[in-house]
Amino acid sequence: MKIGVLGSGTMGISIGHFTTIKDHQTIIYDSSKNALKSGEKKLSDLLKKLKNKGKYSKEDIKRITSNLTFTDDIKKLKDSELIIEAIIEDINIKKEIFSKIEKLVDNKCIITSNTSSLSIASLASSLKENKRFIGMHFFNPANLMPLVEIIPAIQTSQETLDRSKNILVEMGKVVVIAKDTPGFIVNRVARPFYGEAIRIYEEGIANIETIDWATKEIGGFRMGPFELMDFIGNDINYMVTETVFKEFYFDSRYKPSFTQKRLMEAGYLGKKSGKGFYDYNTEEIKNINKNRELGKKIVFRILSMLINEASDALFLKIASKEDIDLAMTKGVNYPKGLLAWADEIGIDNVLETLENLYNTYKEDRYRPSPILRKMCSENSNFY
Numbered sequence: 444m445k446i447g448v449l450g451s452g453t454m455g456i457s458i459g460h461f462t463t464i465k466d467h468q469t470i471i472y473d474s475s476k477n478a479l480k481s482g483e484k485k486l487s488d489l490l491k492k493l494k495n496k497g498k499y500s501k502e503d504i505k506r507i508t509s510n511l512t513f514t515d516d517i518k519k520l521k522d523s524e525l526i527i528e529a530i531i532e533d534i535n536i537k538k539e540i541f542s543k544i545e546k547l548v549d550n551k552c553i554i555t556s557n558t559s560s561l562s563i564a565s566l567a568s569s570l571k572e573n574k575r576f577i578g579m580h581f582f583n584p585a586n587l588m589p590l591v592e593i594i595p596a597i598q599t600s601q602e603t604l605d606r607s608k609n610i611l612v613e614m615g616k617v618v619v620i621a622k623d624t625p626g627f628i629v630n631r632v633a634r635p636f637y638g639e640a641i642r643i644y645e646e647g648i649a650n651i652e653t654i655d656w657a658t659k660e661i662g663g664f665r666m667g668p669f670e671l672m673d674f675i676g677n678d679i680n681y682m683v684t685e686t687v688f689k690e691f692y693f694d695s696r697y698k699p700s701f702t703q704k705r706l707m708e709a710g711y712l713g714k715k716s717g718k719g720f721y722d723y724n725t726e727e728i729k730n731i732n733k734n735r736e737l738g739k740k741i742v743f744r745i746l747s748m749l750i751n752e753a754s755d756a757l758f759l760k761i762a763s764k765e766d767i768d769l770a771m772t773k774g775v776n777y778p779k780g781l782l783a784w785a786d787e788i789g790i791d792n793v794l795e796t797l798e799n800l801y802n803t804y805k806e807d808r809y810r811p812s813p814i815l816r817k818m819c820s821e822n823s824n825f826y
């Protein structure tokens with residue numbers, strides 16, 4: 444296929460890396476010459492590293508480099524059969540580029556956006572022929588992370604949805620379909636992993652080291668929430684939470700925390716700035732409380748909140764139960780799908796934890812999803 448990628452930043456480069464290793468001719472366009480240069484350099488450094496490590500053969504490198512071109516001339520994208528937009532997260536700038544690209548490409552070309560937080564319906568409205576527009580949300584880095592969330596807008600045709608899905612599946616991606624709602628599946632369902640962990644820390648129930656230890660050691664997660672927030676960047680992670688919160692008309696379930704906001708304001712962004720929840724410049728002495736009872740309580744509280752979010756996404760038909768579980772295991776590496784996990788630990792136990800939290804705090808954020816109550820009364824499971 445001939446693929447046009449808009450944007451030569453973090454995502455544009457990793458998407459281009461992915462499509463070219465899959466042998467598709469790809470042109471990456473960016474309006475900034477500097478961004479193109481720096482993107483090209485970053486990719487070439489990465490390819491060298493992967494070759495030295497023995498992960499890529501000479502042929503792999505050749506396939507990528509011979510299929511990939513960089514340009515600041517948008518007209519070069521006119522023969523594209525698929526456009527994947529990954530420019531700055533600004534609705535007006537995105538809309539402007541979509542109306543430009545629509546005039547250039549053939550009317551069979553599928554036009555997609557990799558936006559994390561904008562409405563697909565709103566972006567689609569920038570096109571005259573908007574039934575060929577769809578959300579294609581890759582995960583960072585797109586060349587490694589198997590998941591892509593596909594988000595049809597209300598304007599998208601079934602043909603566009605089917606073709607988009609086939610293209611990605613043929614390229615070996617794991618595809619899930621999500622409703623055009625804030626955070627789609629992953630960025631919505633994952634919020635309590637961060638939010639509830641911060642809340643536990645703010646209340647003084649445990650320190651960050653203990654919470655991270657418990658989620659990994661007892662919960663089986665690859666990274667603890669604080670390590671992960673530092674890894675993602677507290678600026679980015681905070682902004683995603685704030686966007687989801689605002690987009691859900693200030694539902695308290697997604698309320699951001701002052702703890703993380705202050706870190707962001709102070710420039711304590713995490714690994715990339717040398718300091719975040721953790722200090723990466725000193726050999727910190729980790730003060731972990733390895734009391735397993737406490738650890739289990741922490742994990743069960745965070746997990747129950749995650750399951751509640753996944754259940755509510757199912758209740759509101761954001762995606763199928765299979766897709767919700769796939770999204771969390773393939774998009775953010777959770778050890779198990781949350782709904783399958785709920786079956787394993789017992790829906791009644793999850794509901795009891797949520798009801799206890801709700802009764803203790805009387806905060807709406809702890810309200811259990813109606814589907815959990817219904818399932819409990821029917822004694823049923825997700826699977």
Ligand SMILES: NC(=O)c1ccc[n+]([C@@H]2O[C@H](COP(=O)([O-])OP(=O)(O)OC[C@H]3O[C@@H](n4cnc5c(N)ncnc54)[C@H](O)[C@@H]3O)[C@@H](O)[C@H]2O)c1
Pocket residue numbers: 449450451452453454455472473474475478479528529530531532536540557558559560580581582583
């Ligand atoms: N970074 C992530 O982890 C991640 C994951 C999934 C989705 N996304 C989404 O992908 C998109 C890009 O994110 P990113 O992290 O790669 O951003 P980035 O800041 O690394 O790159 C954005 C690029 O867009 C270019 N650009 C800005 N205006 C432009 C214009 N008018 N025309 C052409 N190019 C323009 C910039 O020069 C820059 O190179 C966003 O919509 C973001 O929400 C990001």
